[in-house]
Amino acid sequence: MSNWLLIIYCGLITFLTRFSMIALLKKEMFNDRIREILSFVPSAIFPAIIFPAIFLDNSGDFQLENNPKIMAAIIAMLIGIISQNIIATIISGLASYWFLIFMV
Amino acid sequence: MNNKFRVFLKGIFDVSPLMIPVVPFGLIFGVLSIDIGFSPIETMGMSLIVFGGASQIVLLQLFSGGASSLVIISSVGAVNSRHLLYGAVVSEHLSDLKLVWKIVISYFLVDQAFARSNEYFKKNKDKDKYFHLFGGGITCWVIWQTTTLLGIVLGAFIPEKLGLSFAVPLTFLALLVNDFRKLINVIVIIISGLVATFGFNYVPYKAYVIVAGVTALLTAAILTKLNKKNE
Secondary structure, eight states: OOHHHHHHHHHHHHHHHHHIIIIIOOGGGSOHHHHHHHTTHHHHHHHHHHHHHHHBOTTSOBOOSSOHHHHHHHHHHHHHHHHOOHHHHHHHHHHHHHIIIIIO | OOHHHHHHHHHHHHHGGGGTTHHHHHHHHHHHHHHHTOOHHHHHHHHHHTOOHHHHHHHHHHHHTTOOHHHHHHHHHHHHGGGHHHHHHHHHHHTTSOHHHHHHHHHHOOHHHHHHHHHHHHHOOOTTTHHHHHHHHHHHHHHHHHHHHHHHHHHTTSOGGGOGGGHHHHHHHHHTGGGTTSHHHHHHHHHHHHHHHHHTTTSGGGTHHHHHHHHHHHHHHHHHHHHHHHO
16 A cells, blocks of 8 residues: 555544544444543553563564663652653753763 | 534634644654555545544555555454444433434544544533634644654654664653553553554454454453452
């Protein structure tokens, strides 16, 4: 598939999710139980992006020693828990990562 | 002042504070997309056509890992499924709108605009209230396109040594900060992460995002049920 076709399909599926939100879905269609489970979607999906990007190297092998990403991610997570702030989390993670690769 | 325009401006005003975290997100997207090998036009096209931060970053991440198109598209669908949650909430406020407007507003319906307009809709009942969502959505759109463009330009000057690809897990980590304090969420996060990491090389077609997401969501369903029984 060409890159453009891929981009268009990803755009379509994103648009259709949003369109279904305001045009097709009705409040009655979701009971409290389904709402409760859907509220876990970010917690269920985002770590599947986060963890491999931290613990695996470019070829998909485990990289547990000499891996500054692990420490930087832990620092970012702690700052995130304390501050509840998105920018502080990103900046503290990047800053500690750069500190570890350039200074240590 | 025309009422529609007044509500539109209110939308811009209300959503603006939420734009601060969008700036680094857009920059990172632009820089990484060029880094991975998409052309500047394709990168801009992604922000214009998809117009969704999480969707676009997942697209990049899986594309660079060599996933097939079908897997990339369904993973983008999985990431978007979180939006179904608000659908029901916002649809009752917009049920009287013409189809054309529903289509236009759907394109601009991003998390930040939704969050602010939903609060506004609860308090205001006037018939032009959807202009609030339109104003908020256009604000997000302008910020997203501008920061993508800036990222594309900056990407040429940013040395690979900086390891900016690490910004991807960090950005998603930052989106979960509210969930780290809840026990069930923490368990779900760990399950998803472990399944994805260990499945990375073994799940066919790089469909590890979907497999991890479904496993973790089932875990959430079981844990919330057990939790209710114990109460």
